[in-house]
Amino acid sequence: MNRIAGIFVGICLVSIVLGYIIAGNNVNAWFTEASHQAVEVDFLFKFMLIASVFVFLIVHVFLIYFATHYRKRKTDAITTIGEPIHGNTRLEIVWAILPAIFLVFLTGLSFGVWSDMHTARPNELVVQVIGYQYGFEFRYPQYFLSKAGSQYVPSTQTDRQPNNILADDKGKWGDQNQLYLPVNRTVRFDEVSRDVIHSFWVPEFREKQDIVPGYITHLRATTLNRPGIYPVVCTEFCGVGHSVMGGNVEVGGVKQGGYLHILSQADWEKWIQKRTAQARQDAATLASQAQGATTGNGSLTKANTGNTGVVRAEVSYKRDIQTLWANRCAACHIQAQMGGLNLSSYEALMKGGNSAAGGPVNGSVVVPANHEMSYLWDVIKGVNLMGGQRMPLGGPYLSENEIAVVAKWIDTGAKNN
């Protein structure tokens, strides 16, 4: 009995010493903290780690001590049995009640940190995070609400309707994968998804929040005075390009993934002014385009981002089609080969899809001179899908003009020109 009490006291002392080391240890080389919440979560984690060391030692030291001290000796007869101890009610009550008290205390401590994370603060910077396959888009509605540059009006109506954020200026016009924040500022992230569930995680913030279709989800972080570049990671599996959203990932020697840039106050002001000016310029371009549209080219107003597609007299594969793939299909069909379809070259395209790799079609997706028989045209148009889905998956889809360009290329023989 005395020896067991001695071991117990010894474990307590060792735990205190280890706890002191853990609590005092500054492990910033591996675990940088970039937000006030990160400091609190780390405090909570270290507290739990110290308690864990204690529980770990209690179980393991007694396990090893008993297993060696009470093991069968060579001299013991085969019939030797241990002491017929059935239990000890007092001891059993103690080891049920003490952990319960500790866990209630831990719940309270966690609740404190949790409440702090959920408290709104004055002068919050609002950042809209839009998750899509495969990337994050960041917008700063307090500075410019849309590509057209209108002003942000905080409204619960807007904040509760994800479609209001997504419908805003159709397409990706915010910053792709690059997030800029000032130091010492509480940021509220309003997160919406364009397709599937993603999750917005900055490891240095120690916080993540899923981006769920049909919802606007929120996350708060108060940046510390630590300017620098930190990865932004997607932690909810979102498809074949999920790991590309993994932060600091290389694909074929090219850096991919999201980054958070925490800027000093002066740098931040410089940056946001420049960005707002650019939004105004975008708005002006958009207005002039709209004017052009009213004077003739009506289909342009329906156009999506990037390559709006102009149907030329002669379509070139290299100039028109391959560029279109590079702009709109690269994440799934050049960096990866979803459904076995590879759009990196003419030869690879003509090889077509592979039903064994998850595609609905096995073999060629192009029937030269007949776009209506070509599955390639069907999927971008959204007709005769045969169990597949309209592409690009989840939209925004190709513009009518872009689809017409592809149709024309097929009808003129699908040549490699």
Place this chain on the structure above:
Amino acid sequence: MATLAERIQFQEADVQSPSWFRTHILSTDHKVIGINYMWTAFFFFIFAGLLAELMRVNLAQPGSKFISPTTYNEYYTVHGTAMVFLFAVPMVVGGFGNYLMPLMIGAGDVAFPKLNLASYLLFPPSGFLLLISFLYGAPQAGWTSYPPISLQGGFGQSLWCLAVGVAGVSSTLTAINFLVTMINMRAPGMSFNRMPLFVWATLATSALVLVATPALAGGVGVQFMQRTFGAPFFDPSKGGNVILWQHMFWFYSHPAVYIMILPAFGIISEVIPVFARKPIFGYKAIAYSSVGIAAIAFLVWAHHMFTSGIEPWLQVYFMMATMIIAVPTGIKIFSWVATLYGGNIRLDTPMLFALGFISTFTIGGITGVMLASVPADLHEHATYFLVAHLHYVLFGGTVMGIFAGFHMWWPKITGRMLNEQLGKWTFWTMYIGFNWTFMPMHLVGLMGMPRRVANYDPKFASLNMFITVGAFVLAISVWLFMINAAVSYWRGPKAPANPWGARTLEWTTTSPPPHGNYARTPIVTFNPYDFSKPAAWFGPPDQAPADQGGEPTPDAVHLQGSGSRRAT
């Protein structure tokens, strides 16, 4: 009453020269069905384990150079699905439950032998559906298959829904069968408080399966309808809700964790008293904590969804409930350790696995509490920290328990002894390989590596290479077991009826037991772990000795009792 030999003869005459297929596949004997469950589930363990090794090869260096991200996603999805639905649940419930439970309660078979056969016959087709999905592009949405990503997948994902649905039907049928058997078919004298702890665990598990599985069956049914007929359940643009699936899935899959771990608890509770040569410490506490865990298991499911955007007050509730479930689990661990006190411990292979189980499962329990705390979970969730936690619970817990069970009951099942030396090697390679593989995962997770990625930040490269090497050491241990099993099966020394000197009923019959299990119905007069009391009575009922066991009285002989090797 007929003698054993007469009874065997009678039953063999039942079927005229039965074919091998009849006696080994279509048999309604619970032992044959249990063995069939075991080898089928073990096949999927090897298959899913192979996928894990291939994933580890891919992750040994960044860049996903070994397999494409598409293939990686298929592998991790099928690995998780097969390990949970085709290995862990069928192994512990269908395999160990079927083989041991009727023997342990002194019954001749389960209550509905033909239903039992039907449950088994549903199991290989379920696995077949998952395997042939590779021909159509295997599912790529993870074993959790959250919509909308699972709705984008090809035909393989529909096969996933069918496979999980069929597995669910199979385990529900087993659960009904087991509950009826345990309630109605216990031998005379086998009160609930004299049931071996494995039977208590099976009782709690069967109740969990029965209540939880319909939620999963509903979930996969709905997902299948949406995929096939365009039903709007998970589509927000049509008024559906993507979180709905998560609730349906975790309402099953959180209890499923206990479905997988409770029978392993039961196995450990059988092994430890036998090899410590003394009664289990706190029989009632261990038995009732299984029931307590089963009850609370239904109240904590949304702790898997802290980052999903559920209502904040719900997060607080689920945090409290999850913390509380650590208490009954802690009671079990402390009781097992206390059982060792004052024992006469034999460190044979089953005991090593049991001690290894306590060690690794404790770590899994600790990280479980860390994940239960919502603010900490916001950092740890869906990272490699979570991967490590899951494997400490399901590999360090369930698989260690299963291997303890393999080594404990192999002589009973096959009538042959395993090689003890090779068994010890199996344990040490598994224990070292396991910790080598999964302990560093805590660290990479906290440093910022998300799970389910084929490619990662190059700064995690060296740790990932280290982990991959550990995964190969772990694989060696499984090979060692298979070699040991194969050699023993054909050349092993014959096993006596009771090689370990255990006191539960299954050791009183021959190894392997005959069809019908017992020549005479045993009359239970003792607590299963009382090594100082006589064994069960097999004589005429009117000459049975006076009731000897009674319920264990915790304070009758407590820590102050006399003993030859006490520290004071």
